[in-house]
Amino acid sequence: MLSALLLIPFAGALGLLCWPGDLATERIRRAALALLGLQLLWSLRVLLAFDPSEAGMQLQESFAWVDSIGLDYRLGVDGLAMPLVLVNTALTLVSGICTRDLSQRPRLYFALLLGISGAVNGAFLSENLLLFFLFYELELIPLWLLISIWGGANRGYAATKFLIFTAVSGVLILGAFLGLSLFTGQADFSITPVTSAQLGMGTQLVLLGALLIGFAIKIPLVPFHTWLPDAHTEASTPVSVLLAGVLLKLGTYGLLRFCLGLFPEAWALLSPWLAGWAAVSVLYGSLAAIAQRDMKRMVAYSSVGHMGYILLAAAAATPVSMLGAVFQMVSHGLISALLFLLVGVVYRKTRTRDLEVLRGLLNPERGLPFTGTLMILGVMASAGMPGMAGFISEFLVFRGSLAAFPLATLLCMVGSGLTAVYFLLLVNRAFFGRLAVTPPGDPVADARLEVRLPGVALRETLPAMALATGVIALGLVPLGLGRVSEQTTTAMAQLPAVVAGLQAGGLLP
């Protein structure tokens, strides 16, 4: 059942690439959308088959692949992976839909999109460390190509930066996985938390450190974040949606699944430092966002800030905070995708994203009123307004972490307040006021005061409306996601205690 989630996109990508004869862009797009839609439906089918009362891996599939190096093909899904798979399948469909007017090579573009989707599914579903790493790396090259072929003016720099940062991240993660196997002397790469307990604390800390930095680059956490704003500003809208909504979640997923899951003891030891790191990351991201002029950069920095909450939640590792981490991943996926979509609409209509240039876009007849309304909704959701997905996620994270790390949690809440500051600045500058597009320079000669922006067709806003509906639905009825994930996150939160208990009982060396 789970293999279909890999088969559909990968086979689709291959099929698109190898289809003999010429294909019109629109037909390629339709075919890709059909495949992505099928993938989404299939993931919903997996959700129906998923039993939320079970904490461990379900619907497992496995066969020995390269036995000699411990690379098994083992897939499984639990309460942590299930929502993320859904986010992935939904957002790749959204980014496929909002791909319009491709300048070149549509066939390659959609094949890469499908490839990324499949690789991310694989990474979320794999139950084998090497298999995870394989998929983790597999998603890297397509994204690099997506940025460097269909990106903006400075795409070469941004794409290379992204490639190098993420490659280093991959090396660190592979090193940690191999190190674990080397030091324990087992060529078994399944995910078992007790393996690391055989090692000394020093070794555990080194391996965990490598993993942490590896995933911190991907998430990204300060100070490994500088690739993200550049990549976002140069990437096209659909790629930004994918990058923010899905690919960053690989990092946080790795944080929960591998850092906490493989090294519970060392994690518990490091957790106060990690909480501090989270607070720094949140405040740094939020403050840097205030100073941005480019709307896309601002949203990108907000991602840096909001990803810090997940580190905080993971550091606290209480049942509520772990559930909050899952919520935050899902809600950040939806909200940041929504914001990037809307910024994309603004950019397509005005050819600029500069907050010093744009004014009064809410104008009812000549501006972008509906986009503006959705934008207000999106930024409010991101700032944690109740009734939308951001609030319940942040509430769970803070509620779960406060008792463990009061100071770091309070600082993160200040960061949540700062989110309101920069997003309100964005809305106020670009959407309120009198409609004008005034490039810097001579305000009289260059100003476009009599602007009449082209209207936004309904089909252009449909993906954003769908995401907005999701954001509100999750904010008003969070119980569904809570049920799916609760058992797993509760079990994960108890890992450190379980391992410690096993050791105390003499069951482990």
Next chain:
Amino acid sequence: MADTLPLSIQLSWLIPLYGFAGMVLSVPWAAGWVKRNGPRPAAYLNLLVTLLSVIHGTVVLRAVLALGPQHLDIGWFAAADLDLRIGFDLSLTNLAALELVTVMSLVGQVFALGYLDKEWSLARFYGLVGFFEGAMAGVVLSSNLFMSYFLLEMLTLSTYLLVGFWYAQPLVVTAARDAFLTKRVGDVLLLMSVVALSAWAGSLEFNDLYAWSANNSLPGLGATLIGLGLIAGPMGKCAQFPMHLWLDEAMEGPNPASILRNSVVVTCGAVVLLKVMPLLRISPVAIDVLLVVGTISAVGGALVSIAQVDLKRACSYSTTSYLGLVFVAIALQQPFIALLLLFSHAVAKAVLFMSVGSIIATTNCQDLTELGGLAPRMPATTTAFLAGAAGLTGLLPLGCFWSFGLMVEGLTPRAPFFAAVVLLTNGLSALNLTRVYRQVFLGSAHPKTRRAPEVNWLMALPMVSVSVLVLLTPLVMARIDRVPGIGAFSATTTLMLLASGAAGVLAGSLLPLAAFGSRSLPQPVRTLQDLLAFDFYTDRIYRATIVAFVAGMARITDGFDQLVVNGLVNRIADVSMGSAQSLKLGVSGRLQTYVFTMAVAIVLLVGSLAWLGG
């Protein structure tokens, strides 16, 4: 037990949903999907659902009168040890507050039909008011802190959107921003307390929290911080010093929303504070802060309002002032007086703002110095203003007279200072209202008021009805059995109250009126006038402190990000590229060099391995 309850009580969870439903119903017109026949249908639909909520609220009130207080509880989200619930506390006080909210919303919406007659985005306005009303109805009924917070935050959002209704005007842009951010600061502090209480006390039901606070074992600092956080939210909502700036700027929004904001939204904030009050015993500091803030707001707000030349602002600062008194009453453990004062203030302020709205709608002017001689031209508006002013001051035996009297009577023996504050505020607000009345309604007509007809019936009807309500407040109060009769407070109190009110009126009658664009000539008076007119320069203080701090931190972070973090990355890239470039140039093409390099490398490698191994 639940089965035996009347249907109206079982369905009382619907009450906040009426308002939200009104918002949803307005969407087709607000979004421009339906353009035939203009946006009026959205307004009618909203009026209808608001009427429904008034009726439902009244039925529930009657049922509760017969059956006693009820509680309704629905689970919302539960995980691990966290249980978030939707709870309705159907007590008499809450339902009375609900009645106030829904009725005021209804009359405000009727008034808006007249006031916003030619507004192109009428549907958006009604949608936002529906949102507003739903959130308020939920706040007053809520039985737990989580739900109160949830809805207070929604109120913040809807205030932002309502203030920003005419978003194309430059002043509105800053006003909406400031309203949102000021309230948001209060909300984030409140959220910190909510999260802390959720973590330490377990349940967020007010009743459980009261029990917990009776024997809590929190360290002093934690308890103090929680207390301060709890009062920060209502402080922002009720526009108390130093978070009062937004209410003044919010006057840029449409007037019907100002009616609601000045009468019932602030009431909602105070109701939340009332519910939180028993919790504050864990934090004596918070109570002291409440007293200080309330006193400063009461006197400061009244003083600032006297120096305003803007009609709406002159009235809105007085809201800060009255809510300051409510805060004092709450801090001094007088919840009943606080409620009475809230009620009297809400109806009187609503009618005052309707009168102000009528003036603005007719004259298109809200500068006091350009108005005059309206009394013979707009009789209903004048009557409404007088009724509102009388209801707000302790001079005639209307709402605030009783509230102030009870407060002074209760406070004189144990806290004479605060009794004096009440009297002073009374005098100052009487002065302000007299001054405004003289300037606007008396005197000779100015160019802008010469041809001022009375407003149309859509505005006059709600205005007159609420004026009647104001005049009837003593009767309403008499029906609430806990309000003592006229003889309830001593002659001394009555005299003091009358004297303070009369002194205010007298001073207001003798005060020289400001002419257009004029300022006082003597320097000290002028300095004082400016100080008050510019609201103690609060906005400048903000800009010099918190705004400058955040902006500076943002700039420093951004600079650090550009120069250090990103710079380092680019340096590494440059160095590696540079060394690769120089290596490229170092390629000589001679075989000997390659052999030599390889030999050296092998020797080094083997040597180092041998050294490491041995």
